[in-house]
Amino acid sequence: EPEVTQTPSHQVTQMGQEVILRCVPISNHLYFYWYRQILGQKVEFLVSFYNNEISEKSEIFDDQFSVERPDGSNFTLKIRSTKLEDSAMYFCASREDSSNQPQHFGDGTRLSIL
Amino acid sequence: AQSVTQLGSHVSVSEGALVLLRCNYSSSVPPYLFWYVQYPNQGLQLLLKYTSAATLVKGINGFEAEFKKSETSFHLTKPSAHMSDAAEYFCAVSDRSSARQLTFGSGTQLTVLP
Numbered sequence: 142e143p144e145v146t147q148t149p150s151h152q153v154t155q156m157g158q159e160v161i162l163r164c165v166p167i168s169n170h171l172y173f174y175w176y177r178q179i180l181g182q183k184v185e186f187l188v189s190f191y192n193n194e195i196s197e198k199s200e201i202f203d204d205q206f207s208v209e210r211p212d213g214s215n216f217t218l219k220i221r222s223t224k225l226e227d228s229a230m231y232f233c234a235s236r237e238d239s240s241n242q243p244q245h246f247g248d249g250t251r252l253s254i255l
Numbered sequence: 256a257q258s259v260t261q262l263g264s265h266v267s268v269s270e271g272a273l274v275l276l277r278c279n280y281s282s283s284v285p286p287y288l289f290w291y292v293q294y295p296n297q298g299l300q301l302l303l304k305y306t307s308a309a310t311l312v313k314g315i316n317g318f319e320a321e322f323k324k325s326e327t328s329f330h331l332t333k334p335s336a337h338m339s340d341a342a343e344y345f346c347a348v349s350d351r352s353s354a355r356q357l358t359f360g361s362g363t364q365l366t367v368l369p
Binding site for chain 2: 186191
């Protein structure tokens with residue numbers, strides 16, 4: 142069964158550094174998402190992406206965050222200048238362009254900011 | 256705005272006993288509803304979804320859930336728990352817009368006792 146893959150599985154970064162989290166969505170999917178889960182808290186929506194542009198974003202997704210689909214397969218989340226509170230598990234998800242299809246999630250990237 | 260409430264952050268059952276995980280939602284429009292399971296160090300795996308067909312939805316691993324509009328509930332059940340069911344379970348809701356980002360509950364950690 143096709144999967145969403147995320148790399149790396151664990152990223153350790155110094156505060157203030159830029160970090161890029163990478164995702165390869167399922168190949169025929171057209172909607173892409175990033176979510177995060179701070180340790181011990183609920184999974185929170187960050188951003189959705191369709192047709193090469195952001196379709197929705199949450200209040201968490203401020204100017205420090207950006208997303209990009211640089212080629213036909215990758216979907217990336219960039220955090221420009223990381224803060225301690227950015228430490229979390231980041232999940233990528235993708236979905237078919239059909240009315241009732243669910244989102245499929247990757248295994249996540251654990252981001253640790255030192 | 257949508258929200259999800261999962262009653263009971265921790266539920267313990269004996270192996271072979273009924274599993275009941277509670278989920279109530281709030282939505283101003285007819286929602287799509289989902290249950291996801293998260294095993295340790297893994298991503299979110301879809302258990303089942305409700306998208307306005309049958310109100311009783313069957314999922315993987317013997318789980319099912321019933322959509323009750325009058326109670327705004329979507330409780331997850333399994334007749335007989337197995338040790339391998341021990342995991343964290345998340346209820347999620349989305350609207351029917353094109354982006355359809357998910358709003359998650361805070362999760363229920365299921366422990367299965369031998």
